[in-house]
Amino acid sequence: MAAESAATGGPQSALFQRRRGRQLFEQAIGWVLFLCAAVTVLTTVGIVLILVIEGLQFFGDVSPWEFFTGTKWTPLYTNQAFGVLPLIGGTLMVAIGAAFISVPVGSVTAIYLSEFASPNVRAVLKPILEILAGIPTVVYGYFALTAVTPFIGNFAEPTIFNAASAMVVVGIMTIPMVSSLSDDALHAVPQDLRDAAYAVGSTRFEVTTRVVYPAALSGVIASYILAASRAVGETMAVTIAAGSTPNLTWNPLESIQTMTAFIVQVSLGDTPHGTIEFRTIFAVALTLFVMTLVMNVIAARVTARFREVYD
């Protein structure tokens, strides 16, 4: 740069003047892009800070022991109890139930797309699956209420709001995540390994189940964890479908409340700011944040190990 500005003083300065304008423009672009990136990072830092500060204030009033071991969650009632387990239980029940749908269906879809489908079928199916990922979650919530719950009513007697319908729609919602990420992992398995398996007389099914899937296992497991993390954080559909009854139960036909649904309830309600009732949402959100963060870190670790094997 120093050499260039020295050159601007020379006889061909008009030529270099124009170039210098372009360089300033380049620098400006660099700064704008940096600011955009900084906004994202600062927002994340800000959110975490607020969660931690407000959460710590909450834990000044309610002991963490009571919060994490109590089995009754009634912060909005006169008889207040701050045991978060019913919310965590509801959240995990929905996430685990959803995994029973998304993991098998997503895995089989990924295996089909990666190993069995012809390029033409793949070109049609993949975009359709991605549409599934693009449906607004409120639509899934409505679908749970108006289609899934009546359907479950054919076999059992669910309450209007129930965990089972939330499991079903969150499961469907996270299928594309499992199938797309697993498909990537299966696709990354070197063709060499498939050839080696074929060369000793394996059928396509044996190649897939005994070589390709095990070789991609860490990537596939990462997709399961990320889908579970998404299910844990899912808000709109579960708020509509599962109801708002904090309930430590194993029965999916009952109404429950997830952590996200509780945050919605308090945020939209008339709970006054600055009260301990209002601060509960920061404590719950902090807990939720830590849960999903841990899952994402585990997924990243598993994926990193997967990369080491083949690069």
Added chain:
Amino acid sequence: MVGDTERTATQSGAGAGTATAGVTFQPQASEDDAPASPPAVEIRNVSLWYGSQQALGNVSLDIPRNRVTALIGPSGCGKSTLLRCMNRMNDLIDGVRIEGEVFIDGEDIYGAEVDPSDVRRVVGMVFQRPNPFPKSIYDNVAFGARINGYKGDMDGLVEESLRRAALWDEVKDDLKKSGLALSGGQQQRLCIARAIAVNPEIVLMDEPCSALDPIATQRIEDLMQDLASDYTIVVVTHNMQQAARVSHRTAFMLAGDDLVGRLIEFEDTDRIFLNPGDERTEQYITGRFG
């Protein structure tokens, strides 16, 4: 360089045991010129297309049983493609069309009722890059046998296969170790053990030493000659010295301007290298092109 060798070797007669400029003619390469048993593989008028581009033009040759046969020729001459016709590996590529017949024990492996995976049980393959599974050494060798429902003594089979691949002494104490933890040459011998554990009749080798150092290469070459007593070996190689060292018969292939690979000459190896019948073969082996 090879040209010098040719002249020297010709002067010294049959060429057996002559070593010049890195080319050694093994005595066994010139023995048994007429194999008594019927050919292991009979390739009849095979043509192959990748989409609309023809890659093989009307190739016919007989692969002799319990011998090492080398396929040589410049890049793109179709030698690997021809090799993969013998165990139907080309079937796995989209848009491939094959005409002609390939007989193994009198049966056309491209017959309508033949399952390609059954063909590959009889015709094993070793690839250019060592490709062990990310599994233990033991599981790598046992893989094919398990797939094929082997009911016998698996430990014995694994040991026997590793011994035949000249790897047993190096790995017998850590069979649980990952196959990927071995060196390149060891990995390739593991792949050979994996291929012969299925007890094939024929083993195809697609440039098996191209990713290996000279010492590892020599071990694989020795192994090929040892294995030839029990198996029919077909090896594709870029390395003419290698073809001269290990093979009994050599096929020279060449693609013309139309990119269609054709068989130019198929003869005993010493004949190909000492007294080729076709001018193009001579030009290739004396390094004038390719």
